[in-house]
Amino acid sequence: MNLNASDIARAASELNMILENALVNKIKKGYKNEVVFEFYQKGIHYHLVFGFNPDLGSLHFADKKDLLFFEPNPQLMLLRKYFNRRVLKEIRILPDDRILLFIFNQNWSIAFHLFPRGSNLIILNEKNEVEGSFASLKEKTYLTPRDAFIKPVFSPLSDAPLVIEKNSEIYQKEIKTMMRNYLIKKQTSVLKTRLKSLKNKIKNIEKDYHNCLKADDFFQYASIIMAFHAQDKKRGLSKLESKDFEGNPVLIPLNPEKSIIENAEIYFKKSKKLKKALPILEEKVLETHEKIEFLENQLEKIQNLDFEKLKESLYEETDSKIKKILKHKLLIYENDKGFRFIVGKNSDENDLIYKLARGKDYWLHNRDYPGSHVLIWVEKTLPDLKTIQTAAALALLHSKSRKNKEGFVMVTQRKFLSKTKGMAKGQVTVSRYKSLWAKITEDFTENLKRL
Structure with a gap:
């Protein structure tokens, strides 16, 4: 129009x-x-x-x-x-x-x-x-x-x-199409990365599997050497011309740094090792193919989802992370506004919080003393000042300055945290933060519910 x-x-x-x-x-x-x-x-x-x-x-x-x-x-x-x-x-x-x-x-x-x-x-x-x-x-x-x-x-x-x-139906249809394409891209990017990784993995597994099929050949090489060349202790040969048990000519590759008998021992060990690995690799091949098939079906399913279903699947993804947090029995509170506060009780849990948090989640820590990492789990809306002050009080309560009942707390978002190789568990580098003066009051836990 x-x-x-x-x-x-x-x-x-x-x-x-x-x-x-x-x-x-x-x-x-x-x-x-x-x-x-x-x-x-x-x-x-x-x-x-x-x-x-x-x-x-x-x-x-x-x-x-x-x-x-x-x-x-x-x-x-x-x-x-x-x-x-x-x-x-x-x-x-x-x-x-x-x-x-x-x-x-x-x-x-x-x-x-x-x-x-x-x-x-x-x-x-x-x-x-x-x-x-x-x-x-x-x-x-x-x-x-x-x-x-x-x-x-x-x-x-x-x-x-x-x-x-x-x-306007024309515009709403256009916008929903663009938004749907964005959600599909967001949902499928992780699946495509995983699928690519599995396809590379299956190539390596199948290569190892085909090597395992040579176990019988290696056993035959070792048996021929022990049967016809047991007394031969020569070194420096890269191949050995011999005959199999039916009289057919056989060319056996050798390691020139080893004697003929030592090469036979190597072939026996290789044969034994490959025979043990064969059933394990067969199982891995089947398992990896099943995973690839599952991911391909998921990708196809996402492509056919409508706009509302795509939005629901994003919330389900968020819920799965919350379930993972609950599984590890972390200390979790919820206030009357629906915000969840996750508290790490030790370095392992602090490290877990760092790994599970998303970029938009708020992270708090006592600025001047060792203590717990506190995370505000952000869903649709950002936390207000009162919610942040509650989280800051929790950070003070679970730190070595709890007796002071007041102090400065670092407030930032997860996207401003980083961790380099070799850092101890629970340690992070904060690139940007704000200092908030917080107090532990007697009634600050009244609106908190332990999950």
């Missing part, structure tokens, strides 16, 4: 009715070239998605559950710097054009060029000067900061669909 200036004007009017005087609560990086503004208005959160993908310029509302969020880039940080916690005053459309102007308090604004191809989002300061832009990759429409904003001239509109309605 192509939208002209009058269509966009009606959409701007509708947006004004919904978002007038709404507060910008959060600004997040969406899928690929998308920016998600979370507006708060009269107790309701609205997620407005600005899409400036090269082939699909768009502006639409979306449910949070249908969105994927990614690490912010420098351009997004610029948006956060200028527009976070600002109030949206008005949305205008430039006369006879497809440019929406979002005007915030203190006269800062965002100009959104809503074109099928070559969409752009431009940050304008109170003097109507450009502070930054988010041009589509296929269009050279980036603007230099501090330039005066001039209404751009674009080529004639193409027939590509342009979507702005809340429930």
